[in-house]
Amino acid sequence: MPQKLGxxxxxxxxxxxxxxLVGVVGASIVFALSTSVFLSTANLLNIGRxxxxxxxxxVGMTFVIITGGIDLSVGSVVGLSGTLAAxxxxxxHVGPISGVLxxxxxxxxVGGINGAFIALLRIPAIVTTLALLSIAxxxxxxxxxxxxxxxxxxxxxxxxRGEIFGAPTxxxxxxxxxxxxxxxxxFTIVGKHIVGIGGNEEAAxxxxxxxxxxxLGIYTVTGLISGFAGLVLMSRLGSGQPTAxxxxxxxSIAAVVLGxxxxxxxxxxxxxxxxxxxxITILGNGLDLLNVGSFxxxxxxxxxxxxxxxxxxxxxx
Amino acid sequence: MTLNNIFFDPMxxxxxxxxxxxxxxxxxxxxxxxxxxxVDGVENLIAQSVSxxxxxxxxxxxxxxxxxxxxxxNIPVFTIDVKSRGGTVTSxxxxxxxxxxxxxxxxxxxxxxQGSKVGIVxxxxxSTFQQRVEGFTKAVAGKLVIGARQNALQNTPEAFxxxxxxxxxxxxxxxxxxxxxxxxxxxxxxxxxxxxRKDVWVVGVDGIPSVVKTxxxxxxxxxxxxxxxxxMGRLAVDAALRYLNGEKVPPEIKAPLELVTKDxxxxxxx
Numbered sequence: 001m002p003q004k005l006g007x008x009x010x011x012x013x014x015x016x017x018x019x020x021l022v023g024v025v026g027a028s029i030v031f032a033l034s035t036s037v038f039l040s041t042a043n044l045l046n047i048g049r050x051x052x053x054x055x056x057x058x059v060g061m062t063f064v065i066i067t068g069g070i071d072l073s074v075g076s077v078v079g080l081s082g083t084l085a086a087x088x089x090x091x092x093h094v095g096p097i098s099g100v101l102x103x104x105x106x107x108x109x110v111g112g113i114n115g116a117f118i119a120l121l122r123i124p125a126i127v128t129t130l131a132l133l134s135i136a137x138x139x140x141x142x143x144x145x146x147x148x149x150x151x152x153x154x155x156x157x158x159x160x161r162g163e164i165f166g167a168p169t170x171x172x173x174x175x176x177x178x179x180x181x182x183x184x185x186x187f188t189i190v191g192k193h194i195v196g197i198g199g200n201e202e203a204a205x206x207x208x209x210x211x212x213x214x215x216l217g218i219y220t221v222t223g224l225i226s227g228f229a230g231l232v233l234m235s236r237l238g239s240g241q242p243t244a245x246x247x248x249x250x251x252s253i254a255a256v257v258l259g260x261x262x263x264x265x266x267x268x269x270x271x272x273x274x275x276x277x278x279x280i281t282i283l284g285n286g287l288d289l290l291n292v293g294s295f296x297x298x299x300x301x302x303x304x305x306x307x308x309x310x311x312x313x314x315x316x317x
Numbered sequence: 318m319t320l321n322n323i324f325f326d327p328m329x330x331x332x333x334x335x336x337x338x339x340x341x342x343x344x345x346x347x348x349x350x351x352x353x354x355x356v357d358g359v360e361n362l363i364a365q366s367v368s369x370x371x372x373x374x375x376x377x378x379x380x381x382x383x384x385x386x387x388x389x390x391n392i393p394v395f396t397i398d399v400k401s402r403g404g405t406v407t408s409x410x411x412x413x414x415x416x417x418x419x420x421x422x423x424x425x426x427x428x429x430x431q432g433s434k435v436g437i438v439x440x441x442x443x444s445t446f447q448q449r450v451e452g453f454t455k456a457v458a459g460k461l462v463i464g465a466r467q468n469a470l471q472n473t474p475e476a477f478x479x480x481x482x483x484x485x486x487x488x489x490x491x492x493x494x495x496x497x498x499x500x501x502x503x504x505x506x507x508x509x510x511x512x513x514r515k516d517v518w519v520v521g522v523d524g525i526p527s528v529v530k531t532x533x534x535x536x537x538x539x540x541x542x543x544x545x546x547x548x549m550g551r552l553a554v555d556a557a558l559r560y561l562n563g564e565k566v567p568p569e570i571k572a573p574l575e576l577v578t579k580d581x582x583x584x585x586x587x
Contacts, residue, residue, distance in 0.1 A: 037486055042512055046482045049511065141349075146321030148474075150527060161511045237474045238507055244475060288483030294468045295442075 011315045017259045017272025019308050023279045031286035038286060041166075047278075047285050048171035049160075049236065053078070053245075055174045055277035056229035058252040058259075059181050060111075060222025062273045065256050066185075067198040067218055068265030069125040073114060074226045074252060076136035078245030081106040081230030083140045086149040086240025089156065096156055103231040104224055110136050111223015112216070119215035133249065140242040149240035160236030170232045177225065182270040194218070198265030254301070255280055258308050279304070318373035318397070320347040323525055324546050325373065327587045328397065331550030332371065339558050352379040359383035363390045369557040374399045377444045393560055397553050400444050407560055410553045410570045414445050414522075417542040418452025418495075420576045421520045424540050425453075425493050426460040434464035436484050436491045438501045440472050446497040449522055453495050464488045469501065477504035482512055491517055499523040499541055506537040524577055524585060533582035543575045543585050 031038040057074045064071045085103035088094045094102070110132055117128040162169040185191040197204045197211055205211050229248075234240050259276030261268025280301065287297045319325050329345055336343035344367065346358035352375040362370055363386055370387050374380035377400055384404030387394045393407040400409055425435060435457065440446040454463065465488045469476035477496070481504060485491055494509075494517060496502035502521025509517050517537075521528055524543025531538045549572045556566045577585045 035487060037489065040486070043483075043486045046486055046512070050479050050482070141321065147323055161507075233475065236507075236511075237478065237504070239474070241474055243473050246471065246473065284479065285483050288467055288480055289487035291465050291467070291487065294470050294480070298470065 014312055014315050015260045015267050016269045017275040019311055020258045020272055020275035020279050024275055027282050027286060035289045038289060045168055047281055048168040051278055051281040052170035052174045053229045053233045054251050054255060055274060057226050057248050058255040058273045058277050059177055060225040061252040061256050062261055062268055062270055063218045064222055065261050066265055066268045067194055071222050072129040072249045073132035073136055075245040075248035076133045077107050077110050077223055077226035078230040078233055078248055079242055080136045080140040081227035082234035082244050083144050083149060083240035083242050085231055086152060086234055090149055090151045100231055104227045107227015108220055108224040111220040115216035115219030119212040144242045146242055152238055156235050160232050178270055178274050185270055251280055254305050319350045328546040328550040331547035332554045335551040335554035348375055350375055352376045356383045363387055368561055369393045371395045371553045371557060373397045374401055377402045395553050395557050397549050408556045408566045408568055408570055410549050412544040412574055413571045414448035415452035417522045417574055418449035419456040420542045421495055422453040422456025424576060425520055426457050429492050431460055433492045434462045434490045435493045436464055436488060437466035438477055438481050438494055438496045438505050439466055439468045440497045441470060449497050464491055474504040477501040478508045481505040481508035485514060485517055494519045496521045499525040499528040502528055502538050509537050529577055529582050529585055532577060532579055535579060540578045543577045545573055546587055548572050
């Protein structure tokens with residue numbers, strides 16, 4: 001481990017999302033006391049639905065950032081997978097299952113291209129994924145002429161608007177993806193390698209880890225999950241929107257950082273990321289309930305992000 | 318202007334048709350909703366020494382330097398739909414956005430009992446949306462109470478959906494929602510549907526085909542104020558050509574509007 005000897009309990013708590021947990025609990029208490037509806041079933045369902053997409057995208061982003069990378073293309077992948085799947089379903093009349101597979105494949109292909117350039121050609125991740133951000137968005141806009149694709153049958157509304165046992169389907173799927181991801185990261189040798197690569201890539205390579213294969217795999221999986229998030233969003237909006245997901249790269253990076261993952265890699269947890277994504281959603285939801293203007297909200301979310309990073313700096317030194 | 322947009326395409330078609338009829342050459346530059354691209358586009362048109370520039374600004378403020386550059390080159394500028402907050406514009410062709418908000422407000426005030434609470438799903442701060450909200454607010458003043466209002470930071474369904482969910486949950490007594498455009502109206506309707514509320518309905522502005530269809534089928538959207546984008550494009554080219562012929566043109570030209578309800582939804586189209 002590249003960590004200094006004996007990380008303190010405080011820094012370990014922070015790294016596994018302690019600050020985001022404090023934020024989520026604190027914000028929830030404030031909103032529960034200041035509005036009558038924050039804890040109502042209807043509003044908790046809102047929060048579940050509103051968290052799903054950013055939380056899903058943040059899973060891949062966590063893996064990427066832990067290994068010292070970045071993926072700016074996730075938002076565009078969300079838009080592309082949703083529009084191409086919607087086009088396949090409404091215009092080429094493939095069934096809903098084929099539609100889902102197409103959306104997932106689109107995500108995996110874009111992710112794979114990211115991975116190939118980054119791992120095999122060693123192009124910096126920020127440049128590669130910036131290029132794919134533009135390419136994927138361009139394809140989504142061009143292939144739809146910039147118009148939303150509507151006409152999805154209600155059978156497809158299950159993923160984004162449906163409920164299972166009273167909880168939003170999208171949220172349940174999100175939690176499942178988090179559990180799988182967290183188990184891999186925490187308890188498997190693959191997870192240890194991923195953290196090791198982010199901590200010290202050179203040492204990992206000398207120890208015989210297939211760093212390139214890991215990177216290729218991580219970007220591909222990130223694309224795949226973003227593709228899934230795109231399907232969830234398409235189902236939620238009842239249409240394939242070529243502009244969907246714009247800005248998600250920024251909110252998912254914010255969720256990951258709020259969750260205690262080190263932006264330079266080598267440390268991070270999915271529990272933290274989940275709490276980070278939840279915190280961002282809860283702030284937006286609660287401030288909306290209080291009728292706080294969305295321009296103030298931007299300032300507020302930015303300030304929270306800065307505060308989290310400053311706290312982490314103090315804890316680490 | 319921005320192309321591949323369900324509203325701007327008929328505008329482009331109307332303008333192009335009017336130019337063709339008059340035998341004028343028509344060059345269109347696609348801004349793709351990107352203000353810096355639009356400013357570049359205006360500069361390129363100036364470099365080509367066109368006789369007149371018709372602009373559909375992406376942003377009222379950020380377009381000002383481009384308008385000033387055209388002024389300096391002595392090329393008359395005409396704007397459609399969104400105003401420039403500076404520079405000299407010969408004529409502005411608009412749907413009268415204050416009027417659109419007023420029509421929507423009058424409809425809601427007529428449908429709801431005195432004193433009912435309504436909400437506004439507002440958009441990013443551009444003059445079009447601000448004027449619609451202004452018109453709506455004036456029309457309902459003294460009749461209805463505006464219980465809540467929120468701005469979506471982007472003009473996208475994602476943003477509109479989330480704020481509508483929060484708006485109607487935070488304000489359970491809202492009876493109707495005024496959405497600043499039909500995209501917002503559709504997103505608001507989807508949000509209302511997913512929260513399972515049956516007692517809230519939506520009024521939009523624009524008259525996009527899918528919303529007009531919903532209105533005809535008695536959907537959650539009860540009315541929209543239909544614009545006539547093709548007409549706006551034609552009016553802009555006509556004004557430019559008249560001006561170049563030495564005629565006087567008014568500084569503001571109002572394009573016709575039409576309130577679309579289920580009574581006339583079948584006969585309305587862009």
